[in-house]
Amino acid sequence: MFELKKIRSDFPILSKKRNEKSFIYFDNAATTQKPQEVINEVCDFYTHYNSNIERGMYFLADESTKKFNDTRSIVRSFLNAKLNEEIIFTSGCTQSINMVCFGFLNTFIKPGDQILIGKMEHHANLVPWQIASNRLKAKIIPLESSENGVIDMSDFKKKINSKVKFIAIQHISNITGHENNIQEICSIAHQHNAFVLVDGAQAVSHKSVNVHSLNCDFYCFSGHKCFGPTGVGVLYGKKDLLLRMTPLLFGGNMIGRVSFSNSSLGDLPQKLEAGTPNIAGVIGLGAAINYISSLGFNNIKLAEKLLAEKMWSALKAMNNIALSIKAPPQSPVFSFNVKGIHSYDVGTLLDEMNICVRTGSLCAQPAIKELNSTGFVRASLCFYNTEEEIELFVSALKKVIKLL
Amino acid sequence: MSFEINKSVIVSDFNLFDSWEERYEHLIDLGKSLEPLDLDFKNNSNLVEGCQANVWLVCEIKNEKLNVMGDSDAIITRGLVALLVRLFNNCSVKEIIHTNNSFLDEIGLNKHLSMTRSNGINAMIKKIHEYCLNYIKK
Ligand SMILES: Cc1ncc(COP(=O)(O)O)c(C=O)c1O
Numbered sequence: 001m002f003e004l005k006k007i008r009s010d011f012p013i014l015s016k017k018r019n020e021k022s023f024i025y026f027d028n029a030a031t032t033q034k035p036q037e038v039i040n041e042v043c044d045f046y047t048h049y050n051s052n053i054e055r056g057m058y059f060l061a062d063e064s065t066k067k068f069n070d071t072r073s074i075v076r077s078f079l080n081a082k083l084n085e086e087i088i089f090t091s092g093c094t095q096s097i098n099m100v101c102f103g104f105l106n107t108f109i110k111p112g113d114q115i116l117i118g119k120m121e122h123h124a125n126l127v128p129w130q131i132a133s134n135r136l137k138a139k140i141i142p143l144e145s146s147e148n149g150v151i152d153m154s155d156f157k158k159k160i161n162s163k164v165k166f167i168a169i170q171h172i173s174n175i176t177g178h179e180n181n182i183q184e185i186c187s188i189a190h191q192h193n194a195f196v197l198v199d200g201a202q203a204v205s206h207k208s209v210n211v212h213s214l215n216c217d218f219y220c221f222s223g224h225k226c227f228g229p230t231g232v233g234v235l236y237g238k239k240d241l242l243l244r245m246t247p248l249l250f251g252g253n254m255i256g257r258v259s260f261s262n263s264s265l266g267d268l269p270q271k272l273e274a275g276t277p278n279i280a281g282v283i284g285l286g287a288a289i290n291y292i293s294s295l296g297f298n299n300i301k302l303a304e305k306l307l308a309e310k311m312w313s314a315l316k317a318m319n320n321i322a323l324s325i326k327a328p329p330q331s332p333v334f335s336f337n338v339k340g341i342h343s344y345d346v347g348t349l350l351d352e353m354n355i356c357v358r359t360g361s362l363c364a365q366p367a368i369k370e371l372n373s374t375g376f377v378r379a380s381l382c383f384y385n386t387e388e389e390i391e392l393f394v395s396a397l398k399k400v401i402k403l404l
Numbered sequence: 405m406s407f408e409i410n411k412s413v414i415v416s417d418f419n420l421f422d423s424w425e426e427r428y429e430h431l432i433d434l435g436k437s438l439e440p441l442d443l444d445f446k447n448n449s450n451l452v453e454g455c456q457a458n459v460w461l462v463c464e465i466k467n468e469k470l471n472v473m474g475d476s477d478a479i480i481t482r483g484l485v486a487l488l489v490r491l492f493n494n495c496s497v498k499e500i501i502h503t504n505n506s507f508l509d510e511i512g513l514n515k516h517l518s519m520t521r522s523n524g525i526n527a528m529i530k531k532i533h534e535y536c537l538n539y540i541k542k
Contacts, residue, residue, distance in 0.1 A: 342478035344457040349480075352424050360456050374477075403428060404479060 002299040008384050010035040010291075023354040024389045029174050029333055029380035030358055031224045032205055034288070041287035042229055045280045052276055054253060068279055071286035072269070078289045079219060079236050080210040085268035086242065088235040089282050093201045094124045096220035096235035097168070099272065100197050101132040103245045104218075104237075109165055111137035116159060116167045116194075118142075120149045120175065120367040125168055125199040143169070145370065148325045149176035156185065160192050167196045171203035175362055175376065177308075177329025179203070186215045195241070201225055205382065206304060206331040208297040211236050223281060228288035232281030235272075242268050249274040295383070303383040308332040310387055311379070314394045320401060324371050332385075335362065335376035338397070341404050343375040349400040350377075355393060407495045407503055414490060415511050428480070434490075435483030441475035452531050455524025457481045463535040469494050472532060484525050487511075488532065497536045505529055 008014050011033045016023065025033060045067070051060035053068045075087045090096045105115075115133055117126060119142045133140050141164070144155040151169060160167075167189050172179045186196045197218040203209055205226040211219050218241070223232040237245070247254065247265070254274040256264040265271045292300070312328045315321050315336060324335040338346050347359035358378040361368045368375060379393065421427045441460055450460040457478030464471045472492050474485040491507070492500060505526060 342457055342481075344478040345480045349428065352428070403425060404432065 002295065002303060002383075004303075004384070004386060007295070008386075010037070011384055012036055012039070014384065018354050021354055023356065024385075024393060025356050026379040026381055026385065026389075026393065027356045027358050028205070028382040028385075029202060029225070029378065031230070032227050032382060033384070034227055034229070035291050037291050038228060038284050038287045042280045042284040045283050053279055054270075064279055064283075067283050067286070068277070071282050074286045074289050075234055078204075078209075078293075079234075080212050081236055082212065083239055086236055086239050088237065088242065088269050088272045089277050090220075090233045090235050091231055091278065092224070092233035093199060093220045093222040094128075094233075096218075096233055097125055097197065097199065098128045099235055099245070099248055100218050100220075100237070101128040103248050103272075104195075104241065105132050105138075105166060106136060107244055107246060109133075109136045109138050112163065113138045114161075114164045115140050116143050116156070116164055118145060118151050118169045118180070119370045120145045120173050121168070121170055121364065122174055122199065122201070122367075123363045123365070124201070125170060125197075126366070129168055138165070148178040148327055148329075149173045149367070149371065150178045151180050151185065153181065153184065157188065160188060160194065162192060164189075164192060164194045167194055168199070169196070170199040170201070171209070172200075172206065172331050172333075173367075174202045174333065174380075175335045175364060175367055175371070175378065176325045177202075177331045177333030177380075178325065178327075179330045182214045182216060186217075190215070202331065202333070205292070207301065217241055223285040223288065226285075226288055227291055228285035229278075229281045232278045232285050234285075239268065242272065245272060247272050247274060251275045253277075300383045304332050304381065307381050307383075307385055307387065307390065310390050311381065314390060318394070318397070321397075324373065324376060332381035333378065334380070335371075335378045337373060337376060338401055338404075341401070343377045345404055346377045346397075346400055349403060350393075350396055353396045353399070355396055407491065407499050410491050410493075410495070411507050411510065414487060418511055431483035431487070432479055433483075434486040435476075435479045435481075438475070438482055438486040438489065439473070441473055445473070446475065452524060452527050454527035455481065457524075459485060459524060459528060461485070461528060461531050463532060465497060465536070465539050468497055470497060470500060470532070470536060474528075481524070485528065488525075488528055492532055497539055500536045501533060501540065503533075 013033050049060050049063040051064045053065040072084045072087050076084050115129055115138055117129055117140055141159055144152040146152045169180055182198055189196045195217040198216045200219050200221040204221045217238055219236040221234055224230040251274040254266050254270050256266045311334055320339045322337045322339055343359040347357055350357055360375045362378055445462050446460050450462050452459040452461055457476050459476045459481055461474040470492055472489055476482040476485055
């Protein structure tokens with residue numbers, strides 16, 4: 001049962017007032033708000049069983065270790081991965097991508113090899129590849145996108161060849177809300193013996209992800225974009241590939257035997273999780289995933305579809321709005337410009353009316369250029385937003401246009 | 405012209421308005437009336453770092469007095485540039501280096517206009533200050 005009023009009350013921040021008025025949070029693609037369950041879980045850890053994991057011989061450590069490892073199972077089933085050791089906890093999507101760039105790519109890439117990257121990628125899924133390929137003397141080839149910011153499959157089929165060793169693409173665009181055909185991309189890539197990393201930062205809060213049926217080699221996301229705490233994220237990798245990976249960090253918790261002159265690495269997943277992890281964050285992420293499961297993706301998709309349709313037709317009906325997309329998005333993300341007005345001016349005045357949106361280059365400067373813009377206003381919604389908020393947003397937007 | 409006089413004119417102008425809408429309209433009007441900067445000046449060396457919109461500031465000192473011009477591609481930011489031009493133009497270098505950012509509070513910008521935190525106005529003021537300080541050091 002999806003009862004909006006109850007769901008909104010699960011998120012304490014949504015009842016916050018500014019200047020005695022409620023606010024509208026339309027920046028969910030930057031980070032989502034946190035339900036009380038997640039806040040309680042983090043608080044509970046520090047209040048009742050704070051202790052380091054995997055090392056203490058006492059009851060507190062048993063409890064934290066168990067919770068931590070339970071979360072690995074929660075994430076495994078959330079992504080429908082086969083094995084717990086295929087789930088590596090990281091500090092976020094950015095770290096996950098960097099681990100593959102600097103811990104996997106370097107194990108087999110030769111000078112002259114090619115890496116395909118979508119033109120619409122977030123800086124987090126572009127810059128690390130640039131640096132890694134520079135060091136390895138590999139070549140980055142950009143993949144063209146269609147008008148809605150998804151990979152142009154005919155361009156992809158043209159560019160894939162035996163020199164291509166790796167493909168890095170996002171699941172859903174943080175600008176256009178449109179989805180790439182990951183399954184087909186992976187299947188074509190594998191016919192050419194290339195690996196695929198999927199940046200799932202914008203997907204996991206909107207749709208159920210099945211890494212098994214996508215058949216991607218790596219999948220990354222951040223906890224804070226799916227109702228969990230900041231500073232925690234996940235790298236999923238197929239076991240045989242994670243085994244080949246070299247860690248970026250070395251230290252405690254990840255070794256087998258250590259003598260003063262030598263050490264052997266431990267097993268997965270610890271091998272790739274050196275040092276004390278963000279235990280509270282990981283446990284909080286578990287609570288976030290449980291929260292999502294309690295709502296169910298069917299309900300989430302249905303609610304977000306209604307919001308997206310309403311937003312789409314409202315923005316389409318305004319003739320001075322230039323949307324970044326030609327077709328309605330699969331997830332409720334809307335990047336647009338008010339014709340002749342700088343995105344920063346729009347964002348500033350919306351803030352004055354207690355509406356939170358993102359403006360500017362959205363951490364994806366090449367993508368913005370690709371869409372023939374210098375910066376967008378981005379309203380990104382989520383299931384806890386309401387139709388009334390969309391109406392208020394639209395009338396605020398009209399007021400902004402009048403003022404400017 | 406002195407900084408204190410310029411400031412009090414700006415403060416009393418802003419005090420005429422009760423609502424945030426009117427204050428923004430005033431700022432936007434200031435922006436619209438600002439002389440556009442010549443394209444030649446809109447280069448990277450005149451760009452002010454730390455603003456979301458592009459801001460260019462050009463400073464020049466003649467007879468120990470500052471002449472400042474500027475522009476921005478966002479109209480609210482342009483209004484702020486216009487404000488700074490009104491505030492600092494024709495002030496003596498010595499006077500400028502002794503001013504601090506507290507005038508933003510007096511004008512009511514910090515209180516009334518929530519955007520001052522992100523629009524780079526501090527970066528603009530810093531650029532003007534640094535230009536004057538460098539001049540004096542020479
Ligand atoms: C598509 C995409 N990839 C990667 C990231 C990076 O996520 P994080 O900053 O949490 O590591 C983001 C965040 O904005 C994103 O939208």
